[in-house]
Amino acid sequence: MANAKTNSEDYLRMYRQMVRIRTFEDNANQLYLSAKMPGLTHMYSGEEAVAVGICEALETRDKITSTHRGHGHCVAKGAEFKQMFCELLGKEEGYCRGKGGSMHIADQSNGNLGANAIVGGSMGIATGAAFTSKMLGRDDVAVCFFGDGATAQGLLYEVMNMAALWHLPVIYACENNGYSEYTKTEEIAAGSITDRARAFGIEAHQVDGQDVLAVNALTTDLVARARKGEGPFFIELMTYRYHGHHVGDINREYYRTKAEEKDWKENRDPIIRFRAHLITEGLATEDEIEAMNAEIAADAKAAVDYALDAKYPDQSEVDMHVYSGITHALA
Amino acid sequence: MREITLSQAVNEALAEEMRRDDTVFIIGEDVAEAGTPFKVLSGLVEEFGAQRVVDTPICEPGFMGLAVGAAMTGTRPVVDLMFGDFIFLIMDQLCNQAAKTHYMSGGKLSVPLVLRTNMGATRRSAAQHSQSLHALVAHIPGLKVAMPSSAYEAKGLMKTAIRDNNPVVIFEDKLMYQDKAPVPEEEYLIPFGVANIKREGTDITLIGTSSMVQVCEKAADILAAEGISAEVIDPRTIVPLDEATLLASARKTSRVIVVDEGHQSYGVTGEIASRINEKAFYHLDAPVLRMGAMDVPIPFSPALEDITVPTPEGVAAKARMLVAGEMIDAA
Numbered sequence: 001m002a003n004a005k006t007n008s009e010d011y012l013r014m015y016r017q018m019v020r021i022r023t024f025e026d027n028a029n030q031l032y033l034s035a036k037m038p039g040l041t042h043m044y045s046g047e048e049a050v051a052v053g054i055c056e057a058l059e060t061r062d063k064i065t066s067t068h069r070g071h072g073h074c075v076a077k078g079a080e081f082k083q084m085f086c087e088l089l090g091k092e093e094g095y096c097r098g099k100g101g102s103m104h105i106a107d108q109s110n111g112n113l114g115a116n117a118i119v120g121g122s123m124g125i126a127t128g129a130a131f132t133s134k135m136l137g138r139d140d141v142a143v144c145f146f147g148d149g150a151t152a153q154g155l156l157y158e159v160m161n162m163a164a165l166w167h168l169p170v171i172y173a174c175e176n177n178g179y180s181e182y183t184k185t186e187e188i189a190a191g192s193i194t195d196r197a198r199a200f201g202i203e204a205h206q207v208d209g210q211d212v213l214a215v216n217a218l219t220t221d222l223v224a225r226a227r228k229g230e231g232p233f234f235i236e237l238m239t240y241r242y243h244g245h246h247v248g249d250i251n252r253e254y255y256r257t258k259a260e261e262k263d264w265k266e267n268r269d270p271i272i273r274f275r276a277h278l279i280t281e282g283l284a285t286e287d288e289i290e291a292m293n294a295e296i297a298a299d300a301k302a303a304v305d306y307a308l309d310a311k312y313p314d315q316s317e318v319d320m321h322v323y324s325g326i327t328h329a330l331a
Numbered sequence: 332m333r334e335i336t337l338s339q340a341v342n343e344a345l346a347e348e349m350r351r352d353d354t355v356f357i358i359g360e361d362v363a364e365a366g367t368p369f370k371v372l373s374g375l376v377e378e379f380g381a382q383r384v385v386d387t388p389i390c391e392p393g394f395m396g397l398a399v400g401a402a403m404t405g406t407r408p409v410v411d412l413m414f415g416d417f418i419f420l421i422m423d424q425l426c427n428q429a430a431k432t433h434y435m436s437g438g439k440l441s442v443p444l445v446l447r448t449n450m451g452a453t454r455r456s457a458a459q460h461s462q463s464l465h466a467l468v469a470h471i472p473g474l475k476v477a478m479p480s481s482a483y484e485a486k487g488l489m490k491t492a493i494r495d496n497n498p499v500v501i502f503e504d505k506l507m508y509q510d511k512a513p514v515p516e517e518e519y520l521i522p523f524g525v526a527n528i529k530r531e532g533t534d535i536t537l538i539g540t541s542s543m544v545q546v547c548e549k550a551a552d553i554l555a556a557e558g559i560s561a562e563v564i565d566p567r568t569i570v571p572l573d574e575a576t577l578l579a580s581a582r583k584t585s586r587v588i589v590v591d592e593g594h595q596s597y598g599v600t601g602e603i604a605s606r607i608n609e610k611a612f613y614h615l616d617a618p619v620l621r622m623g624a625m626d627v628p629i630p631f632s633p634a635l636e637d638i639t640v641p642t643p644e645g646v647a648a649k650a651r652m653l654v655a656g657e658m659i660d661a662a
């Protein structure tokens with residue numbers, strides 16, 4: 001997959017993956033609003049082109065690290081709805097047997113090393129995955145997803161320094177959605193975010209995170225170069241989250257206006273934009289797209305229904321997986 | 332049997348495991364040509380090269396985080412943390428990431444890494460280079476904690492730690508690096524969770540960790556001259572803890588003092604003492620005593636520093652009182 005996606009099959013797959021993320025999130029939000037989901041969750045809606053554009057440039061063996069806003073990364077890297085909803089509901093068949101939940105969902109079979117509830121907490125992990133790749137002479141790359149807010153963490157600069165010194169195959173992907181919690185990015189980020197990476201000699205790009213083709217083309221190129229030892233790289237993806245910081249953040253006009261949200265949703269939506277592109281380029285008909293959307297909606301509903309009925313882990317699992325090699329830590 | 336220093340024992344363990352397994356590597360500050368300020372790693376970079384004995388910038392959270400990600404993806408890092416006091420800098424990576432990854436992923440991801448660091452006062456290094464902070468990490472489920480008491484333990488525990496699939500923290504007493512002990516030429520491993528009865532006795536049990544094992548042995552010598560028979564036990568790992576051996580000894584002697592160089596409050600001594608109280612209470616003739624480091628920051632002045640840590644004379648004095656039936660501090 002050295003070239004950006006150019007044929008219709010790949011384009012349709014990117015569209016499908018973006019719709020799958022949006023559909024997953026709409027269902028997760030409903031589960032929260034109807035009090036069927038324990039805890040809170042952070043919606044990825046609006047940012048789909050980032051996860052999909054990047055993950056479609058990766059192979060299964062490539063690694064990603066994800067964030068508290070991680071459902072999109074998880075879907076884009078190849079996860080199934082059923083195990084994801086089971087995890088969100090704390091069920092035994094979840095990706096992490098219900099022990100991680102939304103903020104720790106991991107899917108190692110597809111190279112997703114896990115979401116992380118510590119902002120910036122996975123920057124070292126992604127860099128370490130790239131270190132392994134280089135040390136063992138593999139050619140897989142690691143992508144580290146993190147938000148604009150996470151750029152304030154010192155860890156980023158420590159690991160970028162090492163990655164640059166050692167030419168590690170890691171791509172730092174900053175999802176700049178304009179806010180960290182309830183604070184605008186310009187209030188927390190001095191200077192330019194990409195210039196910070198450049199200070200380490202890291203090639204840095206800014207890209208429209210609502211344009212899946214632009215994201216994919218750039219990432220495909222950087223991944224190929226990282227495989228050849230030209231990394232690390234840094235990408236700042238300009239994007240927007242449609243929901244509140246988390247599903248419970250409903251009244252948010254004190255920090256951002258409804259007009260701003262409306263503008264992004266109506267004029268810059270990555271799915272609407274790409275759908276129009278597919279149609280004007282003759283890659284799909286309206287009917288085909290509607291059919292695909294309906295199929296995804298049905299898949300999601302089936303997965304939600306399944307997860308709601310699925311069983312919780314047995315209580316005996318509570319002290320399992322504390323240590324590798326010890327079945328019950330407290331036995 | 333030949334005698335080697337604790338420093339040589341650690342060095343041998345690392346060299347043997349690095350020869351045995353190509354995925355083992357060392358990472359930390361000044362670990363390569365310098366071989367650490369304590370010279371523990373001298374010669375390893377010459378044998379294994381800079382790819383596997385990796386000098387880092389001064390960024391403890393960064394290289395700790397990198398090691399976590401490396402461990403999750405197929406290597407076995409041995410992280411060198413120059414002073415145990417710096418553990419505060421890496422707490423997130425150690426306790427939120429390394430310790431919890433296996434559990435949060437429902438057992439799918441593992442973090443087989445070793446964190447080598449040190450402990451111990453009376454080196455005239457003052458408050459930020461003298462702490463014994465093992466209780467902090469022993470508090471966190473998911474971490475194992477080893478405390479070698481001589482060159483023999485240092486080698487056997489290190490080899491076991493490197494082969495363990497969990498994050499293991501090893502605290503070496505920095506004043507013991509030049510202490511010699513008999514160490515077999517043949518390969519051996521020391522299993523975790525198996526205490527060593529250093530000396531059998533009948534009147535009182537002295538449980539010591541790390542250098543406090545020697546303190547307890549010297550106290551036992553003093554007591555023996557007075558006709559008091561002390562049993563000395565070295566748990567060797569505090570997580571997992573060989574509770575059975577400690578309880579059996581407590582039941583046998585009916586009197587116990589726990590000696591450890593961490594601060595006395597909320598520490599290892601309190602934990603072990605209360606387990607004995609809970610499970611061997613009716614066999615006891617006296618309250619279980621704790622002797623830890625004084626609850627003050629470690630002072631610089633030798634006149635002050637020396638009184639902050641348990642001594643053989645101090646342990647013997649308390650033992651004498653317990654055996655004489657004087658209820659210390661009990662109203």
Ligand SMILES: Cc1ncc(C[n+]2csc(CCOP(=O)(O)OP(=O)(O)O)c2C)c(N)n1
Nearest residue numbers: 069117118119147148149150177179180181
């Ligand atoms: C170390 C740490 N500090 C604070 C928080 C609370 N918190 C959770 S998400 C978040 C905002 C993160 O913003 P950003 O990195 O931009 O990601 P976004 O939510 O916008 O995707 C904060 C402050 C946390 N989870 N971890």
Ligand SMILES: [Mg+2]
Nearest residue numbers: 147148179180
């Ligand atoms: Mg943000």
